[in-house]
Amino acid sequence: MAKVRAINNYTGIDSRSAIGTVDHPMANMDRAPTITELCEVFLKDGVALAVTAARKALHEAQLSPADITHVVSTTCTNSANPGFDHYVCKGLGITQPVEKVLLHGIGCSGGLASLRTAANLALGSSFRGRKARVLVIALEISSLLVRSELDSVNELQETRIGVTLFSDCASSLVLSNGIGGEDAEPVYELLGWDHRMIPDTEQDLGFDVDPLGWKVVLSPRVPKLAGAAVSPTFTDLLSTLPNLPPNYKNASDFDWALHPGGATILSGVERAMSISAEHMRASYDTYINHGNSSSATIISVMDRLRQKDMDEIAPGGKVKDFVVGCAFGPGIAIEMCMLKRNLNHVRRTLVTTGEATPPETESEGSRSEGEAEETDADIRDAKEKGTQLNEKLSNVHPEVPEQGDSLSEALNGVELD
Numbered sequence: 001m002a003k004v005r006a007i008n009n010y011t012g013i014d015s016r017s018a019i020g021t022v023d024h025p026m027a028n029m030d031r032a033p034t035i036t037e038l039c040e041v042f043l044k045d046g047v048a049l050a051v052t053a054a055r056k057a058l059h060e061a062q063l064s065p066a067d068i069t070h071v072v073s074t075t076c077t078n079s080a081n082p083g084f085d086h087y088v089c090k091g092l093g094i095t096q097p098v099e100k101v102l103l104h105g106i107g108c109s110g111g112l113a114s115l116r117t118a119a120n121l122a123l124g125s126s127f128r129g130r131k132a133r134v135l136v137i138a139l140e141i142s143s144l145l146v147r148s149e150l151d152s153v154n155e156l157q158e159t160r161i162g163v164t165l166f167s168d169c170a171s172s173l174v175l176s177n178g179i180g181g182e183d184a185e186p187v188y189e190l191l192g193w194d195h196r197m198i199p200d201t202e203q204d205l206g207f208d209v210d211p212l213g214w215k216v217v218l219s220p221r222v223p224k225l226a227g228a229a230v231s232p233t234f235t236d237l238l239s240t241l242p243n244l245p246p247n248y249k250n251a252s253d254f255d256w257a258l259h260p261g262g263a264t265i266l267s268g269v270e271r272a273m274s275i276s277a278e279h280m281r282a283s284y285d286t287y288i289n290h291g292n293s294s295s296a297t298i299i300s301v302m303d304r305l306r307q308k309d310m311d312e313i314a315p316g317g318k319v320k321d322f323v324v325g326c327a328f329g330p331g332i333a334i335e336m337c338m339l340k341r342n343l344n345h346v347r348r349t350l351v352t353t354g355e356a357t358p359p360e361t362e363s364e365g366s367r368s369e370g371e372a373e374e375t376d377a378d379i380r381d382a383k384e385k386g387t388q389l390n391e392k393l394s395n396v397h398p399e400v401p402e403q404g405d406s407l408s409e410a411l412n413g414v415e416l417d
Helices: 002-008 035-061 084-092 107-127 143-156 222-239 263-273 281-290 294-305 376-393 405-413
Strands: 070-074 099-103 133-140 169-176 188-197 205-210 213-218 255-258 322-329 333-341
Touching: 035 084, 035 133, 035 143, 035 169, 070 084, 070 107, 084 099, 084 133, 099 107, 107 133, 107 169, 107 188, 107 205, 107 294, 107 322, 107 333, 133 294, 143 213, 169 294, 188 222, 222 263, 222 322, 222 333, 255 263, 255 281, 255 294, 263 281, 281 294, 294 322
Parallel strands: 070 099, 070 133, 255 322
Antiparallel strands: 133 169, 188 333, 205 213, 322 333
């Protein structure tokens, strides 16, 4: 247990999101909760969280639940039948026939796998001349698995680092094929995608079923395997997109929305692709402030990337028009996509937030003085947040002090820099 507690101090995570506090009844039983008890909480509190996320996505898309034609959902922390997507649809008041797909067994890659699936459904609808408004939902409740993981650490003397990384989250988006009525201005355009498996890596990354929930499988090889696979995947993805502007050729020409599976995965991809932490600023920020929420995380990263304080710390002060999305899952699977960011999009939320302005981009140059002026308070706030994030980015991988052979071995197992 001492090893795991020490590793927890060096993950680079400041806080992790959870549906309950440390006083949650299920976190204070004299035993780990059963899979039945976990399912009850997932279908009650988790579904409510997913309904909230979906409502926010619908609001920003300026759609009602009645407009939805397809629902693509994913989770790796529940296996109920009917799936949680059924209850989310009920919670949203979706009564019309919709085509539903629930993806399972794909872990942290689930968010981008759901986006890829939604895109293929939309393409099928376009071929048939039909509209597609696909609601994508990712929901993960990992916090209540901590007790079972800690029991394994204590009883089996295993160094299980998943307990130091994972958190709870629901995230959602709407994908449209543009047929049948006017759509709200898009946040991103999905230009292409790639999916592949790293051979013979089934034992390196997984989420095994257990009578007390699920147990994380995470080998020391994952950061190197993931880092080595990104470059060829990126090259192949670019080859399918010949119409990108000529100044978008290298990895550093793009912004990156990378699933923050861990500090070593983030830093490994940085080195492999010769990019900086600022290219992946939203991934680091999400990791620092929320941890790893499995499939739901990548959609959160994409949302975080478009916010003003993230724009303030873009590489060289210039936000990129194109964004590479990337995530890894059991298998080991790699999901990658290319997004074009709508830099003029004005964020719509369920809470009034005041005026929003697009960032300066490489394609736009400087804006005129009279165009979308920002208040001094907005500027000060963005710069302050940018400064704070820069400080955190430089300290995500602190040097591990000498702690003896046993701890050193455990830390080397996760390749903390």
